Amino acid sequence: MGPTLTPPQATDPLPGLVGFTVVLRNAGLAITTDRVAAFLSALDALDVTDRMQTYWAGRLTLCSDPDDLPRYDQAFAGWFEPGEGGRTQIRDERPPPPPRLASLTPEDAGSDEEGADSPQIHARASGTEILRHRDLGELTPAEREHLRRLMALLRPELPKRVSRRLRPARHGSTDPGRTLRAALRNHGELRELRRRDRSQRPRKVVLLLDVSGSMEPYADSLLRFAHIVARRSPASVEVFTLGTRLTRVTRELRMRDPERALAGAAKAIPDWSGGTRLGEVLRAFVDRWGQRGAARRSVIVVFSDGWERGETDVLRDQMSRLSRLAHRVVWVNPHVARTATNPCRVE
Amino acid sequence: MTGLTSSGWRPSGPSCWNRDRSPLERRGVPRGPGGGLRSTGYLADDGLATAAYLAMQMNRPLFCEGEPGTGKTALAQALAQVLDAELIRLQCHDGIDASQALYDWDFPRQLLHLRALEAAASATGETLDADAVEASLYDPRFLLARPILRALQTSPSVLLIDEVDRADDEFEAFLLEVLTEHAVSIPEVGEVRAKEPPLVVLTSNRTREVHDALKRRCLYLWLDHPDLQREIQILHSRLPGIPERLAAQVAGAVRKLRQADLLKPPGVAETIDWARALQLVGARHLDVDTAAATLGAVLKYREDADRIRVQLDTLLAS
Numbered sequence: 001m002g003p004t005l006t007p008p009q010a011t012d013p014l015p016g017l018v019g020f021t022v023v024l025r026n027a028g029l030a031i032t033t034d035r036v037a038a039f040l041s042a043l044d045a046l047d048v049t050d051r052m053q054t055y056w057a058g059r060l061t062l063c064s065d066p067d068d069l070p071r072y073d074q075a076f077a078g079w080f081e082p083g084e085g086g087r088t089q090i091r092d093e094r095p096p097p098p099p100r101l102a103s104l105t106p107e108d109a110g111s112d113e114e115g116a117d118s119p120q121i122h123a124r125a126s127g128t129e130i131l132r133h134r135d136l137g138e139l140t141p142a143e144r145e146h147l148r149r150l151m152a153l154l155r156p157e158l159p160k161r162v163s164r165r166l167r168p169a170r171h172g173s174t175d176p177g178r179t180l181r182a183a184l185r186n187h188g189e190l191r192e193l194r195r196r197d198r199s200q201r202p203r204k205v206v207l208l209l210d211v212s213g214s215m216e217p218y219a220d221s222l223l224r225f226a227h228i229v230a231r232r233s234p235a236s237v238e239v240f241t242l243g244t245r246l247t248r249v250t251r252e253l254r255m256r257d258p259e260r261a262l263a264g265a266a267k268a269i270p271d272w273s274g275g276t277r278l279g280e281v282l283r284a285f286v287d288r289w290g291q292r293g294a295a296r297r298s299v300i301v302v303f304s305d306g307w308e309r310g311e312t313d314v315l316r317d318q319m320s321r322l323s324r325l326a327h328r329v330v331w332v333n334p335h336v337a338r339t340a341t342n343p344c345r346v347e
Numbered sequence: 348m349t350g351l352t353s354s355g356w357r358p359s360g361p362s363c364w365n366r367d368r369s370p371l372e373r374r375g376v377p378r379g380p381g382g383g384l385r386s387t388g389y390l391a392d393d394g395l396a397t398a399a400y401l402a403m404q405m406n407r408p409l410f411c412e413g414e415p416g417t418g419k420t421a422l423a424q425a426l427a428q429v430l431d432a433e434l435i436r437l438q439c440h441d442g443i444d445a446s447q448a449l450y451d452w453d454f455p456r457q458l459l460h461l462r463a464l465e466a467a468a469s470a471t472g473e474t475l476d477a478d479a480v481e482a483s484l485y486d487p488r489f490l491l492a493r494p495i496l497r498a499l500q501t502s503p504s505v506l507l508i509d510e511v512d513r514a515d516d517e518f519e520a521f522l523l524e525v526l527t528e529h530a531v532s533i534p535e536v537g538e539v540r541a542k543e544p545p546l547v548v549l550t551s552n553r554t555r556e557v558h559d560a561l562k563r564r565c566l567y568l569w570l571d572h573p574d575l576q577r578e579i580q581i582l583h584s585r586l587p588g589i590p591e592r593l594a595a596q597v598a599g600a601v602r603k604l605r606q607a608d609l610l611k612p613p614g615v616a617e618t619i620d621w622a623r624a625l626q627l628v629g630a631r632h633l634d635v636d637t638a639a640a641t642l643g644a645v646l647k648y649r650e651d652a653d654r655i656r657v658q659l660d661t662l663l664a665s
Contacts (some may be wrong), residue, residue: 030559032563034563035563038405038407038566041405042401042405042566045400045401045404045405046397046400046401052393053397056393056394056397056398057397057401059394059567060394060397060398060401060566060567060568061566061567063567063569064559064562064563064567066412066553066569069569163441163442164441164442165442177454201442235515235516238556250556251556287610288553289553289554291610291611292415292552292553292554293512293513293552293554293555294554294555296554321610
């Protein structure tokens with residue numbers, strides 16, 4: 001992508017500005033052509049040689065999420081060096097696209113102390129934050145096909161809630177408007193009472209998937225499951241992954257094609273098979289999403305083994321906060337057959 | 348964002364606001380939206396002022412997100428005041444639909460009108476022309492203009508679409524259509540097009556991700572808590588006559604509270620409330636007793652209040 005653009009001239013800022021949007025797109029921002037056009041027309045209304053105004057023109061038109069802002073700041077600082085007297089100088093080099101790291105296989109993950117093929121190794125919480133992208137394309141074709149076929153059979157029935165809105169119904173209170181209109185059709189003769197009742201709407205569902213090292217064997221299938229649930233009712237399902245940090249993967253999982261959705265999600269998760277900070281990450285969820293409304297009146301499903309490296313106090317407090325906000329909290333623990341159900345502390 | 352906004356390269360006065368095409372200056376408002384907003388008591392930083400300026404220049408809706416209490420709704424009110432425009436507010440909620448946002452026919456009045464026509468006709472013995480009667484039913488006087496239609500009919504106006512994240516997806520798609528066209532078509536009446544498109548401000552508390560298609564057509568403004576100096580200025584501007592020391596102490600204490608990992612960190616609205624409460628109880632400065640007595644103005648959760656109450660002395664030590 002680099003060599004296709006001509007090097008920017010000092011007199012023409014356009015290639016440099018468009019190059020900046022390419023850098024942002026590589027950094028993971030959703031840059032579309034109309035956003036680039038909006039950026040350029042914003043700069044047209046402002047002063048392109050002023051660094052502050054260039055910064056804000058880009059931030060207002062190219063970002064769409066608070067998570068975009070740190071990436072934008074970083075890219076901006078890298079692309080536009082502060083020149084003399086606040087004038088913008090556009091640098092003539094483009095940072096390489098983000099490196100794609102090799103995938104983390106279970107053998108690599110467990111090569112420190114204990115035997116690599118022991119299943120217990122995955123159940124150890126590791127405190128180091130392993131930031132790398134898990135390449136889901138490395139499943140064997142037979143496995144992938146098998147999983148895909150099994151998962152495709154699932155038709156999850158999502159929970160419903162009663163809405164405020166009224167719909168025509170067989171039972172319920174009388175519907176004056178429809179009753180009268182029906183009467184008008186019969187020359188004003190009231191023959192039957194029409195009724196209306198509260199309608200049903202999908203209840204919000206939040207899936208919290210633990211993708212830490214100890215949940216590694218399950219994470220792939222959990223994401224697949226989350227994709228199916230998210231596709232079933234895209235507007236009412238939110239999916240987050242928990243590891244050393246909170247990552248929202250709803251947007252990636254809304255894609256129709258499961259392979260593309262999963263690849264997108266895998267790319268978005270920075271802490272795949274890393275350590276666990278379950279309590280703190282749950283707090284981040286409740287603070288940033290849950291309390292604002294994502295958890296209110298919703299069904300929350302936590303897929304986690306509950307293995308926590310730090311104190312369990314934080315986890316307990318956050319779970320009780322969550323249960324006060326939510327309609328129902330379901331904790332799914334795949335290790336339940338082997339280990340204690342309650343969250344336990346790992347030394 | 349903190350890295351760039353505080354790095355010190357920010358120039359003192361954006362030169363572009365001196366260009367003569369600003370709608371603010373046409374209305375005689377001094378130097379740019381930042382200056383204009385200041386006259387309403389709303390203190391805007393460079394980013395916010397740039398956003399407001401661009402929203403007017405580019406005729407794009409302003410999509411504001413941020414922590415609760417950072418002045419998203421107040422921004423629309425201040426903009427309406429500075430533009431001397433009517434503020435029209437549409438509060439979104441679960442299940443809102445076009446008839447609540449756009450227009451509705453006043454069915455009882457239409458029926459009454461029909462009966463009146465019938466009664467008049469039978470009294471005089473003349474026959475009614477069905478087409479004329481039907482046309483008279485869909486007269487604009489029977490049209491109930493809801494906020495969006497009202498904003499299109501009023502100019503100048505500021506349309507505040509508050510908490511758009513509470514509405515459904517279908518409503519977003521509908522908004523998208525209205526916001527791009529600045530026109531609404533009513534089958535019985537025809538198209539209603541804004542003479543001068545309203546300045547649209549959308550706010551969201553991020554309880555739900557708003558669709559990207561809607562965001563793409565807007566300027567995206569993330570509002571953060573203001574820095575210490577700005578917050579002191581806000582206190583002075585909102586509460587004239589507040590003692591210098593009290594304002595500085597309140598702003599400093601709130602700043603510490605925001606870092607104290609609370610369930611609900613206080614927003615600017617709470618800062619102003621707290622300072623007003625302290626002013627009302629006659630405090631000249633903030634001490635442990637007055638702070639404990641007025642803590643309910645700034646902390647809204649029992650857990651938070653209990654935690655902070657025992658460490659008030661460290662909070663107030665500066």
